[in-house]
Amino acid sequence: MEGLFRKEAVVHGFGEIATPIFEHTELFTLKSGPNIIDEMYAFEDKGGRQIALRPELTAPSMRFFVNELTNYPRPLKVFYFGQCFRYERPQSGRYREFFQFGAELIGAPNPESDAEVIGLAADLIRRSGLTDYNIRIGHIGVLRGMLSRGGVTSEKASPILQKLDKRLYEEARPLMRDSGLSEDAMEEIVRTTQIIGTPDLLEEHPGEASDYLREVFAILADYGITNVQVDLGVVRGLDYYTGIVFEIDAPCLGAEKQICGGGSYSLTELFGGEKAFSTGFAIGFDRTLLALEREGLTPAKVRLDAYVVPTSEAMRHKAFSVVNLLRRQGISADVDLMRRSVGKNLKYADSISARYVIIVGEKEDSQGAVTVRDLSSGEQTLVKVEALPYQMK
Amino acid sequence: MEGLFRKEAVVHGFGEIATPIFEHTELFTLKSGPNIIDEMYAFEDKGGRQIALRPELTAPSMRFFVNELTNYPRPLKVFYFGQCFRYERPQSGRYREFFQFGAELIGAPNPESDAEVIGLAADLIRRSGLTDYNIRIGHIGVLRGMLSRGGVTSEKASPILQKLDKRLYEEARPLMRDSGLSEDAMEEIVRTTQIIGTPDLLEEHPGEASDYLREVFAILADYGITNVQVDLGVVRGLDYYTGIVFEIDAPCLGAEKQICGGGSYSLTELFGGEKAFSTGFAIGFDRTLLALEREGLTPAKVRLDAYVVPTSEAMRHKAFSVVNLLRRQGISADVDLMRRSVGKNLKYADSISARYVIIVGEKEDSQGAVTVRDLSSGEQTLVKVEALPYQMK
Numbered sequence: 001m002e003g004l005f006r007k008e009a010v011v012h013g014f015g016e017i018a019t020p021i022f023e024h025t026e027l028f029t030l031k032s033g034p035n036i037i038d039e040m041y042a043f044e045d046k047g048g049r050q051i052a053l054r055p056e057l058t059a060p061s062m063r064f065f066v067n068e069l070t071n072y073p074r075p076l077k078v079f080y081f082g083q084c085f086r087y088e089r090p091q092s093g094r095y096r097e098f099f100q101f102g103a104e105l106i107g108a109p110n111p112e113s114d115a116e117v118i119g120l121a122a123d124l125i126r127r128s129g130l131t132d133y134n135i136r137i138g139h140i141g142v143l144r145g146m147l148s149r150g151g152v153t154s155e156k157a158s159p160i161l162q163k164l165d166k167r168l169y170e171e172a173r174p175l176m177r178d179s180g181l182s183e184d185a186m187e188e189i190v191r192t193t194q195i196i197g198t199p200d201l202l203e204e205h206p207g208e209a210s211d212y213l214r215e216v217f218a219i220l221a222d223y224g225i226t227n228v229q230v231d232l233g234v235v236r237g238l239d240y241y242t243g244i245v246f247e248i249d250a251p252c253l254g255a256e257k258q259i260c261g262g263g264s265y266s267l268t269e270l271f272g273g274e275k276a277f278s279t280g281f282a283i284g285f286d287r288t289l290l291a292l293e294r295e296g297l298t299p300a301k302v303r304l305d306a307y308v309v310p311t312s313e314a315m316r317h318k319a320f321s322v323v324n325l326l327r328r329q330g331i332s333a334d335v336d337l338m339r340r341s342v343g344k345n346l347k348y349a350d351s352i353s354a355r356y357v358i359i360v361g362e363k364e365d366s367q368g369a370v371t372v373r374d375l376s377s378g379e380q381t382l383v384k385v386e387a388l389p390y391q392m393k
Numbered sequence: 394m395e396g397l398f399r400k401e402a403v404v405h406g407f408g409e410i411a412t413p414i415f416e417h418t419e420l421f422t423l424k425s426g427p428n429i430i431d432e433m434y435a436f437e438d439k440g441g442r443q444i445a446l447r448p449e450l451t452a453p454s455m456r457f458f459v460n461e462l463t464n465y466p467r468p469l470k471v472f473y474f475g476q477c478f479r480y481e482r483p484q485s486g487r488y489r490e491f492f493q494f495g496a497e498l499i500g501a502p503n504p505e506s507d508a509e510v511i512g513l514a515a516d517l518i519r520r521s522g523l524t525d526y527n528i529r530i531g532h533i534g535v536l537r538g539m540l541s542r543g544g545v546t547s548e549k550a551s552p553i554l555q556k557l558d559k560r561l562y563e564e565a566r567p568l569m570r571d572s573g574l575s576e577d578a579m580e581e582i583v584r585t586t587q588i589i590g591t592p593d594l595l596e597e598h599p600g601e602a603s604d605y606l607r608e609v610f611a612i613l614a615d616y617g618i619t620n621v622q623v624d625l626g627v628v629r630g631l632d633y634y635t636g637i638v639f640e641i642d643a644p645c646l647g648a649e650k651q652i653c654g655g656g657s658y659s660l661t662e663l664f665g666g667e668k669a670f671s672t673g674f675a676i677g678f679d680r681t682l683l684a685l686e687r688e689g690l691t692p693a694k695v696r697l698d699a700y701v702v703p704t705s706e707a708m709r710h711k712a713f714s715v716v717n718l719l720r721r722q723g724i725s726a727d728v729d730l731m732r733r734s735v736g737k738n739l740k741y742a743d744s745i746s747a748r749y750v751i752i753v754g755e756k757e758d759s760q761g762a763v764t765v766r767d768l769s770s771g772e773q774t775l776v777k778v779e780a781l782p783y784q785m786k
Contacts, residue, residue, distance in 0.1 A: 010695065010725055011720050011723055011724070011725045011726070012720060012725070012726075013697055013725055013726065013727035015695060020490050021414055021446070021476055021490060022434075022446075041438065043434075043436040045480070046480055053415075073741055073744045073745060075731060077727075083414055085414070087439055097414060097415075105730075107730055107731060108730065108731050110730070110731075110732065112709075112713075112728075112729075112730045112732075115713075116728075116730055218710065219710070219713050222710050222713030222714045222717060223713060223714075223717045224717050224721070302403065302408060304406055316505075317611065317612070317615050320505075320508075320612050320615030320616060321616075321617075323616075324615060324616045324617050327404050327405060327516075328617070330404055331404065332403055332404045332406055333405075334405075334406035334470075335509075336505075337498075337500055337501065337503070337506050337509055338500055338501050338503075339501070339503065339505075348466055351466045352466060
């Protein structure tokens, strides 16, 4: 899946970046607040520096951009695949070391940039082979606008949005009440977070954010992506999001069903750079594999093309040159390294599910040939050594 | 180079493994002695566990084998690519975080296993494109045998071998003298460490180790690998090596010229498993890249196949579907996301070295076609949209 995702990201015009496994702890507290220290592997190194194993890869990517990539032409489209670390109780779908595959687009705050990023996330999940999943797209401006029109300051809006994001209405209501919202306004906000469905639902909620979302959905349709829903309750509860927000979930995973989260945000100025508009996402790689497993999809085993067996001590060196001939042609090949009998070698070839066994014997050798046995059909043919690579391809 | 190495290892019948970024500190002190703590990123985690960022990947691979892979058929051939960490003064070719690409073969202690592993290392370096490098192979039995015949206990032999490995003769001599070796024996040992050259040099040093090495060289010749030298001074100074030892160096790197080291060893019993004979190596990935750079080889830039430009606002959605058509066929394609003018888009396509620009205009659209401009020749052709993916391949 790693190779598949890499290839798909390159086809979409994204370039791979790699950042260090650990960063200054401050990078992550700047982005996510001081409480994140409790969830991180944070240490002091021998030089007295506060360092942390990265809990996610958006902050490192943006730090890298600010330090090294600001002179690249825009839009800048990057992707990453790497380990992240969280110190939390391990459970199904939540590991202390886990892999994220993600992408960031730095360019302009517009629907085409957002659709481009959501399009990649959607194509990756489609390519993974997963069949049951939901792509839900919202816009943080809808609820922020409603709160602001109700007189709620942006400082008081943050904790409310965090509760709404988790659909914890009974905890959100007292916060909304305290910040001066009327009961009617409150109920309209709650109702809005429950709007999930086809993009035409947006017509009932006119406004700038709604127009913006409609254009995102239109471009996604150009990209052939129509299995997407509007979900005005997606807020992702973090202050640095600026516009669209989206999530992909796989219902088969139950409580830990989210396999991708993303949105448009602005972080560069926090890390000492100029303001830059970005859209990005991260896919939980292990969780996606878990969802595939739940759907009964297991990765195809890598099979060896050819296992080469000499029939006698005298044929050993001949067998080594045959295996070399195949490898030089890109055919995966192996040879007896354990000095086993022919019978035991055939059993071993079977146990590793090799496609062909190539028997290097003295009689065949006198004709410059080897015997090729197809392990699925059991069929045997005599093949000239120089024709072997073409025969196997 | 990562992809190239992975492919070559699979062709050689090795399977990829991945182990965690950190392990219990004890794993590394068991293998390399307590002094390694000073060179590691070693910490206590929130649960009071002593953990260390891995300084190398052989110990983790063997720990993984003992825990998870002992029931797999032998020989077991694995490879890895990953980050390692050492707390030392950063300098050219020595980083605090660096990548190793390595392989381990667990099977039988015989020349074919050793040649199989050296063969992979040699093919990887050859495939990297590096031209000036030396592969030097020795056998720890030669010097160990000479010391033992001179009456040196294996306890006293270790520090002597470590000095000889670094060719620190003035420090080795007093140790040898103290352990009871005669001046003649000492000088023969020193002379032996200086034997470097073609495999026929082995004829002057008959014995078991020499016979063994000759068979390794014979199999390497079957594998088409003849650019290898005997070097009886390669000892790698660590107690867990059991037989052959080898190194690859790139002279252009000066003092830090070693790009690969390996040998046959036995570690599983140290980690609580049954004794298993292994041969393995690790390639310093960053250092190999540095050597390639010194030789003037820079990696080919990933080029975008097609950059799609709409000529007007009305053509935007058409452009998005054209880019989707190409991507679905595996053609890397990008589209204007910044609402730039046609002129600016052409400049951008040039700046990212795209192969083709695809112009989506109203006149062409009325014929169901687009204009394809080859950016290297400047040639322009009108192409029907449905024929586009075939035209581009």
